[in-house]
Amino acid sequence: LIPQPSPIGDQKAITEDGHSISVVANILGVGDAQLAIDFGAQGVGNLRTELLYLERLTPPTEEEQFNIYRAIADILNPYPLTIRTVDIGGDKPVPYLNLEGEKNPFLGWRGIRQSLECEDLFKTQLRAILRASEGNNIRLMFPMVASVGEIRAAKAMLTEVKQELQEKGIGFNPKIPVGVMIEIPAAVIMADKIAPEVDFLSLGTNDLSQYIMAADRTNAKVAKLADGFEPAVLRMVAQTVKIGHKEGIKVSVCGQIASNSQAVPILIGLGVDELSVNPPSIGKVKEVISGLKLEEVQKLADQVLNLESAQEVKDFING
Ligand code: PEP
Ligand code: MG
Numbered sequence: 001l002i003p004q005p006s007p008i009g010d011q012k013a014i015t016e017d018g019h020s021i022s023v024v025a026n027i028l029g030v031g032d033a034q035l036a037i038d039f040g041a042q043g044v045g046n047l048r049t050e051l052l053y054l055e056r057l058t059p060p061t062e063e064e065q066f067n068i069y070r071a072i073a074d075i076l077n078p079y080p081l082t083i084r085t086v087d088i089g090g091d092k093p094v095p096y097l098n099l100e101g102e103k104n105p106f107l108g109w110r111g112i113r114q115s116l117e118c119e120d121l122f123k124t125q126l127r128a129i130l131r132a133s134e135g136n137n138i139r140l141m142f143p144m145v146a147s148v149g150e151i152r153a154a155k156a157m158l159t160e161v162k163q164e165l166q167e168k169g170i171g172f173n174p175k176i177p178v179g180v181m182i183e184i185p186a187a188v189i190m191a192d193k194i195a196p197e198v199d200f201l202s203l204g205t206n207d208l209s210q211y212i213m214a215a216d217r218t219n220a221k222v223a224k225l226a227d228g229f230e231p232a233v234l235r236m237v238a239q240t241v242k243i244g245h246k247e248g249i250k251v252s253v254c255g256q257i258a259s260n261s262q263a264v265p266i267l268i269g270l271g272v273d274e275l276s277v278n279p280p281s282i283g284k285v286k287e288v289i290s291g292l293k294l295e296e297v298q299k300l301a302d303q304v305l306n307l308e309s310a311q312e313v314k315d316f317i318n319g
Pocket of ligand 2: 183204206207
């Protein structure tokens with residue numbers, strides 16, 4: 001498969017009946033930011049910051065992070081850059097984090113759980129993100145949130161960092177949008193409590209699938225059970241979208257399923273506002289969206305929610 005740049009360039013994808021959907025990119029660093037734009041992204045829906053933290057003996061400094069976030073934001077301007085705070089778990093060697101030896105790293109100390117306990121590390125990242133947000137379209141996103149309390153705690157630290165910067169006269173965007181990844185089933189169930197705390201939600205269907213299906217996505221024996229086409233997963237997407245919209249906030253999907261052209265009609269039918277996909281998939285995803293009629297895919301989504309398995313959903317889509 002040779003990836004093709006989007007035939008409609010960086011324009012928004014618009015359904016046949018005139019509904020616009022933003023298609024943004026998942027990236028890992030400065031290297032693929034330009035690639036995302038070249039492929040027609042309207043910004044970045046998930047900058048995974050893990051790469052900055054891996055394969056080194058000491059954590060990245062504030063200056064190092066600031067330079068990278070600023071460089072990416074400059075490339076994307078005026079499109080948004082969504083920076084996800086670090087999500088490293090016990091499956092990765094990180095000498096300065098003392099992560100070794102977890103029996104179940106995917107049920108372990110990662111994402112926001114770790115950040116809230118490693119205050120220095122977390123605040124350094126928040127300072128770098130805030131500083132880069134001055135004059136730039138940067139959004140902040142927290143991974144692996146399971147409860148409202150975690151969001152409040154993370155926001156409290158953000159407020160402290162903002163105050164410190166303000167006291168020092170250092171510039172930042174005081175209104176930086178804050179969102180959370182919805183990738184733990186508890187966060188879906190509690191979405192009505194979570195949504196009022198944030199400016200956007202982004203469904204991480206990779207983790208959500210593994211947690212809903214209780215199937216480790218890295219264990220070859222069971223990974224296929226963690227399928228985003230499972231009606232159990234799709235029902236959680238539907239529930240999250242409904243609650244997000246009731247609270248007046250946008251809901252994105254940044255898991256792998258958003259890059260799957262068979263899944264796109266279902267996700268749009270479920271009301272998802274934004275798809276964050278791998279840069280090479282942008283053109284195809286936009287093309288699929290351009291051929292959809294909202295009313296039709298809403299019906300399709302309703303039908304799919306009543307099927308019994310991922311296979312049934314796929315067979316139905318292939319019609
Ligand atoms: C996800 O879980 O769907 C996600 C986007 O996060 P990651 O794959 O980085 O865990
Ligand atoms: Mg995840």
